[in-house]
Amino acid sequence: MQVYLDNNATTMVDPLVVEAMTPFFSELYGNPNSLHKFGTASHPAISKAIDQVYTALNASDADDIVFTSCATESNNWVLQSIVTDLVRHGEKNHIVTTEVEHPSILSTCRFLEEQGVKVTYLPVNDQGVVEVSTVKSFITDKTALVSIMWASNETGMINPIKEIGAICKEKGVLFHSDAVQAVGKIPVDLEDVHVDFLSMSAHKFHGPKGIGALYIKNSQKLTPLLHGGEHMGGRRSGTLNVPSIVGMGKAIELATVNIKETAAKIRAQRDRLEDAILELSDTFVVGDRENRTPNTILISIKGVEGEGMLWDLNNGQIGASTGSACASEDLEANTVMLAIGADNELAHTGIRLSLSRFTTDSEIDYTIAHFKNAVGRLRAISSSFAKVQPTPGGEVQEC
Numbered sequence: 001m002q003v004y005l006d007n008n009a010t011t012m013v014d015p016l017v018v019e020a021m022t023p024f025f026s027e028l029y030g031n032p033n034s035l036h037k038f039g040t041a042s043h044p045a046i047s048k049a050i051d052q053v054y055t056a057l058n059a060s061d062a063d064d065i066v067f068t069s070c071a072t073e074s075n076n077w078v079l080q081s082i083v084t085d086l087v088r089h090g091e092k093n094h095i096v097t098t099e100v101e102h103p104s105i106l107s108t109c110r111f112l113e114e115q116g117v118k119v120t121y122l123p124v125n126d127q128g129v130v131e132v133s134t135v136k137s138f139i140t141d142k143t144a145l146v147s148i149m150w151a152s153n154e155t156g157m158i159n160p161i162k163e164i165g166a167i168c169k170e171k172g173v174l175f176h177s178d179a180v181q182a183v184g185k186i187p188v189d190l191e192d193v194h195v196d197f198l199s200m201s202a203h204k205f206h207g208p209k210g211i212g213a214l215y216i217k218n219s220q221k222l223t224p225l226l227h228g229g230e231h232m233g234g235r236r237s238g239t240l241n242v243p244s245i246v247g248m249g250k251a252i253e254l255a256t257v258n259i260k261e262t263a264a265k266i267r268a269q270r271d272r273l274e275d276a277i278l279e280l281s282d283t284f285v286v287g288d289r290e291n292r293t294p295n296t297i298l299i300s301i302k303g304v305e306g307e308g309m310l311w312d313l314n315n316g317q318i319g320a321s322t323g324s325a326c327a328s329e330d331l332e333a334n335t336v337m338l339a340i341g342a343d344n345e346l347a348h349t350g351i352r353l354s355l356s357r358f359t360t361d362s363e364i365d366y367t368i369a370h371f372k373n374a375v376g377r378l379r380a381i382s383s384s385f386a387k388v389q390p391t392p393g394g395e396v397q398e399c
């Protein structure tokens with residue numbers, strides 16, 4: 001049996017999405033900007049995909065949805081263009097974000113700091129969530145943008161976006177949320193929650209890789225990151241990736257049409273897996289279940305290196321991760337676990353398991369059995385998990 005539990009890294013493309021995309025590779029393949037019928041033939045499908053994204057986010061017609069190549073591009077676009085529009089020529093020079101954002105936010109902020117932009121990296125609490133009062137206390141009259149992720153890719157923990165958005169609106173500060181791990185997993189209603197910009201990525205909700213989008217409220221001015229054509233109303237140049245745009249539209253529709261029922265099914269499987277693993281001694285899960293995306297577990301197993309556990313799981317045909325794939329190649333401690341106060345040893349023991357609507361009950365059963373055996377094996381050879389075993393004479397010895 002093969003079990004894929006790394007859906008926060010990327011997901012399988014839903015076969016129904018592949019079916020929707022197929023005609024636009026070799027049949028309706030014209031450039032949508034061409035005036036002939038080969039180009040205009042794809043326009044209805046592009047319009048439908050845009051409508052599917054608007055519907056999924058409950059966005060207003062006054063807002064813009066601009067397709068990008070990925071959420072990394074969307075995040076770079078907002079941060080770099082806010083500097084172009086509000087910092088270089090204006091009185092503002094400050095960005096507020098958190099210590100636990102995705103590298104596409106943190107690395108871009110560090111790049112902007114090299115250009116003189118002031119960035120505040122807010123701490124998170126022991127649940128990995130940023131406190132509303134903390135955000136409020138660091139906004140000044142020089143703050144150009146607040147950028148805070150809707151849900152963590154590492155822990156699944158959900159930030160108080162509605163409250164933060166209300167504060168930003170009240171203070172007249174632009175607010176961006178990287179919602180990559182929220183869209184398609186939990187309800188995102190932009191009539192109910194105020195954000196000026198929102199990033200999303202199709203391959204996180206069973207759409208194709210290489211396509212994302214940026215939501216822009218009320219057509220807010222935002223200098224393009226990519227120049228060189230009138231695509232997407234001059235917002236983002238580059239020939240439209242029609243198959244992937246169609247795929248993103250179909251994927252977001254499938255992911256959100258029954259989102260509450262789907263989330264409940266995934267959560268039940270996640271909780272059963274989590275409960276079983278927590279029966280093991282010296283284990284703990286980051287964050288409470290009520291304020292977490294339904295598919296994610298970041299669990300610490302004392303005495304078991306995360307990479308060693310990944311290797312054992314992989315040998316058992318189970319795919320998981322120690323955190324963001326963007327950082328998985330190195331053997332560094334999990335930054336989020338360090339941020340919530342875990343010591344360095346503990347921060348090396350994090351394993352992230354992320355389910356999807358395609359995860360089956362038998363896959364959960366198999367994972368529970370393998371996980372428990374793996375922990376026993378790995379702890380038996382772990383120097384940091386010394387066991388105290390009674391000897392025949394009753395003396396106790398370290399081993």
Ligand SMILES: Cc1ncc(COP(=O)(O)O)c(CNc2co[nH]c2=O)c1O
Pocket residue numbers: 008009010069070071072073102104149151152153154178180181200201202212323324325326
């Ligand atoms: C919160 C968040 N923002 C941005 C990105 C980048 O999205 P992309 O550019 O469309 O790929 C990711 C991908 N996160 C992960 C990729 O691999 N493991 C992860 O947790 C993410 O989780």
